[in-house]
Amino acid sequence: MDKKYWRSLNELHSTPGFEEILHREFPVAASEYPEGVSRRRWMQLMGASVALAGVSGCRWEDEKISPSVSRPEGRIPGVPQKYATFMELGGLAESLLVTCYDGRPIKVEGNPDSPQNQGSSTVFAQSETLSLYDPDRAVGVVERKEGTRYARDWQAFLDYADTVLGQARQDGGAKLRVLADVSSSATRRNLQEKFAALYPQARWYDYTANSRDNIYAGSKLAFGEVVRPHFDLSKANIVVCLDEDLLSEHSAGMLHTREWAARRDPAAGEMNRMYAVESRFTTTGLAADHRLPSRSVDIGFYLARLEAQVQARLAGKTPEPAGDEYADKVLAAMAEDLVANQGAALIAIGANQPAELQARVHKLNEQLGNVGKTIRYSKEPLATDLAAAEALRKLTDEIQAGSVETLVILGGNPAYNAPGDIDLVSALSKVPHSIHLGEYEDETSLLCKWHLPKTHPFEQWGDARSYDGTLCVAQPLIEPLHDGKSEVELLAILCGDKHPVALDLVKEAVKGSLDSMTVNASWRRLVHDGVLKGSALEAVSPKVKSLPAAKLTEAAGEELELVFYISPQVYDGRFANSGWLQETPDNLTKITWDNAAIIAPATAKKLGVEFGSVVKLILDGKSIELPVYVLPGQAPNSISVALGYGRTAAGLVGGDVARDVKPVGENIAALQSKAAMNFAAGLKLEKTGKEYELAITQDHHSIDAVGAGEIHGRVGQLVREANLSEYKSHPDFAKHVTHHPPLESLWEELSYEGQAWGMSIDLTKCIGCNACSVACQAENNVPVVGREQVLKSREMHWLRVDRYFTGDDVDNPGVSIQPMLCQQCELAPCEQVCPVAATVHTDEGLNDMVYNRCVGTRYCANNCPYKVRRFNYFNFNKVYEDPNRKLQALVLNPEVTVRHRGVMEKCTYCVQRIKAVQIDAKNDQRPIKDGEIVTACQQACSAKAIEFGDLKNEKSLVAQAHASPRSYAVLSELNIKPRTAYLARILNPHPSLAKPDSEGHGHGEAHAEADHPKTAEKH
């Protein structure tokens, strides 16, 4: 290389004029187009361009992803391709299959080959395409010197790294530290070892806000070694969750949901029964047959009581009669069930609960003989010596002591989510050389000397393991959009490899897992499949050591506790700039675009606060102001607040103080402390007298007594529920909830010659996880409207999940969930009233919306009894027209029209997917197979609650579901003949807890006794 040439560039670097040229001309996505340049300026720019044109000529050979010159065999332009990849959260991979149109990733699905998710996916995975094209992502290497931001390139960083690391190498890296996000990548582990060899004195810390340290510590306490529990819900008759969201937030949530849901079909074998004891209302609590709200600090108390009862029963003692309290009854039922189902039950405890409780749950499971049957253990590859918060504190102390010269932060955003008692923010500014690799120039980047752009998961080679240990491999789906490098590439650079080839690194790392005879073929297969079959972690069978006898602790008094939880929408804050996720309503509170202090009704009454009042939460002298959300079912005296909000440098969506964009919600991490990362007692709450309007998508205003009374009477007709015993004695109870005279049609109804599409949704299986809703948004170009418009109830979700509370006890209600989307009525009320015939029926029974024809009278929406039609009040897609944010437009699915302002839209049953399969089948001259057409919501659903297909094919799963005795149509009495059938929800309560009457879900009084057998009477 021509060293002199480089030196002359360095000279240029110092001139401010050149800095500006660099910034204007080469910051990858140039922020401004040079307008009205003078002749002199033009010469300068051209000069610099020509000079740098030379630079590109003398680069090392690079791995490039480029368009094919000749068409690869079998590739048809415009026909989507699917590639396997994964995304990693908290060190655990979710294997994905991404649909790309002409090299453009458009839609994420779960990888059907993955034993974990089997094709389903989480909301986070669904929104990854939006993150990929997020214009707020960091667009290049940045150096910060004395508060000024300079755009640099990788070469400049390499030069810098050379100097800094050269120095570090001399003292063995004694003053070099790495702070990394948790990862299960073997490639990273290899490089980590290499790094350790190169810098023996350097230290490596892992930090994540969603740590599983308590689980590690608990298993160490119980078994003497760190193991990972794996649950098999398909074999569990009884599931007990103690402050644990086994179905949704657990890393194997999709697997759990699928197995749990498979046992929730009353017509197919014995149903399982789930108990949840928890402080905040989780998805698992919503799905459970019995839920006991309890403060997180009291979980130990309930566990001790449960242990005592189980022990007594195991010892053959007749249990003491249960007390009158609801809690007593639930615990007694739980103990009875656990003992009666030894080896076919499981107890799971949340990662937020302390190690001692974890250990005792292990012991209880062992005593009940569940280990080896419903619970399996394996090694824990992610175990670290230091707990996450401990690692962060140690690093901060080292920096404060001046013993850190160079700090490399790989991913994560510790400056944002460090707990309040660890002052990483002020420490970071003391580090002479700090480097942050991140997808965004976030809070951490602003405090570091260098920011390096990180590749998006879809732009990189990588490997990781899913919860069960299955090896997942990622391939880049698109050339890095913003000149990013992956974590492993940067690590390789730090290890001295200036131009690492990630492909080779990953291949090298996973080679050990592949068949040594056919490495290349197996590798290609692995890249194709995305997962390596049979690579799950091996089971180990540890034995519980003797534990100190459980002390029957008393429930702590009336003290308030504060529970921190990872947001189901924005996770630890990393998805804060995703409009789709910010606008996804929380499944219970229905809050969008905010976090709130969630308080039980009884506690709110006691404290004199109500929905929307802003309160000051004070913990250990630190305080934060948040609006109150009063949630029925929240444990009394427990206040929970989601982490991941209040980002100050997330982007134009999630908040960017520098650009005058207010943060979304409040950052609660300031109240966390190393000792209390998950929950803390001793919370004080002060009223501020202020009010704040939360943007919620349901109950947009408080419901008055008249409305509440009506909801109470009405919900039982909309969401039909029964206990298993009722179902057994009267399987078609759902068909007798409402009665109406024979439904006659004014017109001759359409008859269908070909297919007649239909859908069914099983409410017994649905857990309301929102995956369907976000999948629909991603598939159908559903716009994001923002907080202001959600406040005006103008959210656009084609598929929403309705939530109703049931029962009389506001402090411990039941919850009924109902995904609501266009029901594709046969006699659609919308079609009749449209004056311009913009919504019409197809010959396959779809209720089509012709956007081009729609003039926007909104009459159809008024006449839609389900209110599933959405209107474009403004041009909600204007954001794609902004020249600076044009990149975002790439996320749009080319198969689906982007709707204009003034146009009505709604669910189409994913008509583009129907047509794609129909065209294929027609080309192949074959009939469409059942299950070949999968709608976006159906595909994302891990519970397999949604079926879609041809109703005319009697063998199709959807036709069978429609024929089920549980099936019913919502508002069938309106004679609109919806195509979507719901399967009534069957609960399986313990007989001692089952209420004889299911909460007034009955037909009204206009029902004749003789109409059907007595058993169905449920007045």
Next chain:
Amino acid sequence: MASVTAEPIDTTIEVPGKRTPLVTGAHDYGTVTDAVCRLAECKTPTAWYVALGISASLMGMLFGLIGYLIITGVGVWGNRSPVFWGWPIVNFVFWVGIGHAGTLISAILFLFRQDWRTGINRAAEAMTIFAVICAGVFPGIHIGRVWLAYWLFPIPNQMAMWPNFRSPLLWDVFAVSTYATVSLLFWYMGMIPDLATLRDRATGKIQQFAYGLFSLGWNGSSRHWHRYERAYLLLAALAAPLVLSVHTIVSFDFAVSQLPGWHTTIFPPYFVAGAVFSGFAMVLTLMIPARKICGIEDLLTDRHLENMTKVIIATGTMVGYAYAMEFFIAWYGGNRYETFAFINRAFGPYAWAYWIMVSCNVISPQLFWIKKIRTTPWMIFVVCVFVNIGMWFERFVITVTSLSRDFLPSSWGYFRPTIIDVLMLIGSFGLFMTLFLLFCKFLPMVAMAEVKSVMPRPGGQSDHH
């Protein structure tokens, strides 16, 4: 001018054996002409300019806001899910309702030979036209893509698409446009002899030309009079059913849908009664000050006012009956959704609007049973303003409360208007008043020819008809 004085008589009393004159004062044909034409001929008072200035500014604001709306999107209003129709539709129905009195007075009362109509029919008809214009503004701009509003009309087009004839909105398009056309023709045709009078009296060149143009060469010949009266009768017969049809069809927009609170068969008669009710109230609201300011109290006597208040009592009572009957049927029908829609109206979050409506529409017109109130213009005026407020709220209650809580409680919402909603309503009054002021100034406010036909013949013998 018009200082024709005579002994004042109480026109609100029927003296047995004697007809109470419809025109008071010592008027003869000439003085009537003078009294009416004076307005167009004398120097325009400053007050008129001030009033026009205010009204025109408000009208300007309306058009400015429409421009803003078209540029931005209909989201500038408070419309939301589930209240997809908000104030614009409320305003539309309100104005269409107002536009009922004119044609009713001129057509139906003409056919029933109610001579007292002659004093008010011209102004009432003008008001009808202007109200229909105000009403016509709203559905057009209400749709999401205003630039495609013409798709609502059955115009042959390259798409070979007809509108959906099953949609009540389409019927509405036909009903309102037919009504507007017939009302306009009827009004204009009735005005031709009077325009000719103005033409004959005009001194300015422009006036002569304009009145000359619009009086279509009227020369008052017997043949003209004969044709004119035949045509007037025919148009009256044609317009009479329209009075009933237009609001019936407007009510279909609601009644044909399946929304609880809209889906009721009582709507057509109830809407028509409500429309006549509000129309008469608006005529009175306008004419009570106008007759004073314009000095035409002799032509528009207390008797005219009293007759109209009687119509108001009748229609107001019908409306009250409809309110009660809706509740009865909601209960008697046993449909839980409908029952709730009505309970919610009266006791839900919009109870305030419902009770404003009931007190203004049902209770306030009952005051007209008292003769003192019926014959005191300012009292009539106050009651009529209340009726106008009440009738606006009736449309608000029907449209918004029904939509806000329909079948699935998950989508229930609460409507809040934006400032644009409010300003547009005010702006529509600006448009209405601007047109009315221009009418007062430039056109004959009272049908001179018709009034003369109900006056005693010159010569003192009052033996007409």
